[in-house]
Amino acid sequence: MVERVPPFRSRVGKKRSPAPWMFAFIFLFFTGMFIVLFLRSPLSKIERIDIVGNHLVSSGEILHKAKIFKGISYFGVNREHIEKSLETMPEIKNATVTTTFPNQIYIQVQEKTPVAMFRSSYQELFPILSDGTILLNRTASVEASVPVFEGWKPSNSTLRQAVLQLAKLPGSIRRECETVRPVSGQADQVEIDSKRKHRIFVRVRNLSEMMLYYPSFYKHPSGTLFLLESVWFIPDHKAKEGA
Known part of the structure; x- marks a missing residue:
C-alpha cells in the first residue's frame, strides 16, 4: 500500500514586508535632518526688513525697540510681541508686523499726528x-x-x-x-x-x-x-x- 505524501511547499523567495514603523522612523529621521540643516543655513536668517509709515520715529529706533536685525532666525520672530513693544512708544498709535517665508519682515506703523x-x-x-x-x-x-x-x-x-x-x-x-x-x-x-x-x-x-x-x-x-x-x-x- 503506497502512502500518499503531501506535496512539498517551498517558502524560498517569500519575504516579509517591512513594518510600518520603519517607514515612519526613516521619514522622521530625514525630516529632522532637513530641518536642522535649514535652521543652520543662511536661508532661515532674516535678510530684508521693510519699515513704512514712520515720520517722527526713525527706522533705527523702531528696529532697536523691536529688537530685530538682519541675521536673526526667521523662526525667532514673535510678531505679536514686536507689535505690542512698538505700541508702547508714545509716537506710535498701532503697528502691524508681517513675515514672509523664509527671510523677510514687513513692519507698518501708524503714528499719532501732532496737533x-x-x-x-x-x-x-x-x-x-x-x-x-x-x-x-x-x-x-x-x-x-x-x-x-x-x-x-x-x-x-x-x-x-x-x-x-x-x-x-x-x-x-x-x-x-x-x-x-x-x-x-x-x-x-x-x-x-x-x-x-x-x-x-x-x-x-x-x-x-x-x-x-x-x-x-x-x-x-x-x-x-x-x-x-x-x-x-x-x-x-x-x-x-x-x-
Missing part, C-alpha cells in the same frame, strides 16, 4: 500729540501748519488741557490758529492769535465749544474777539480810537 507745536525759550519747536504729550526729544525742523504754543512751561497743566481741547476742534478751525499763549493774571484763559489777524481770548475749559463760533468772524477786520461768557468783537481801529 500743535511747542516753542521753547530757545526758539526750538517740538511736536505736541493730541493727548498733550510734548515730544521734547524730537525737534521739528519745519514749522507745520498747526498752532504753536509759546510762552509756556512744558509742565504747565493748563497747556495740556488747552491741547486736549484744541484736538477736539475741526481741522479747518484748528489750522486758523497760529499761536496759543497763556494770559497773564488769568490762569484759566488763553490768547490765540489767528492767521486772519485776530486776537482771541477764550477759557480753556470750553475752548473746543466756543471756538466753533470763530468762523462767523472770519471776514471781520483785524481786532480782538472775546469768546467768554458773552461774545463780542472789538476792531483794532476802534480800540485805537478809544485809547
Whole structure:
C-alpha cells in the first residue's frame, strides 16, 4: 500500500514586508535632518526688513525697540510681541508686523499726528500729540501748519488741557490758529492769535465749544474777539480810537 505524501511547499523567495514603523522612523529621521540643516543655513536668517509709515520715529529706533536685525532666525520672530513693544512708544498709535517665508519682515506703523507745536525759550519747536504729550526729544525742523504754543512751561497743566481741547476742534478751525499763549493774571484763559489777524481770548475749559463760533468772524477786520461768557468783537481801529 503506497502512502500518499503531501506535496512539498517551498517558502524560498517569500519575504516579509517591512513594518510600518520603519517607514515612519526613516521619514522622521530625514525630516529632522532637513530641518536642522535649514535652521543652520543662511536661508532661515532674516535678510530684508521693510519699515513704512514712520515720520517722527526713525527706522533705527523702531528696529532697536523691536529688537530685530538682519541675521536673526526667521523662526525667532514673535510678531505679536514686536507689535505690542512698538505700541508702547508714545509716537506710535498701532503697528502691524508681517513675515514672509523664509527671510523677510514687513513692519507698518501708524503714528499719532501732532496737533500743535511747542516753542521753547530757545526758539526750538517740538511736536505736541493730541493727548498733550510734548515730544521734547524730537525737534521739528519745519514749522507745520498747526498752532504753536509759546510762552509756556512744558509742565504747565493748563497747556495740556488747552491741547486736549484744541484736538477736539475741526481741522479747518484748528489750522486758523497760529499761536496759543497763556494770559497773564488769568490762569484759566488763553490768547490765540489767528492767521486772519485776530486776537482771541477764550477759557480753556470750553475752548473746543466756543471756538466753533470763530468762523462767523472770519471776514471781520483785524481786532480782538472775546469768546467768554458773552461774545463780542472789538476792531483794532476802534480800540485805537478809544485809547
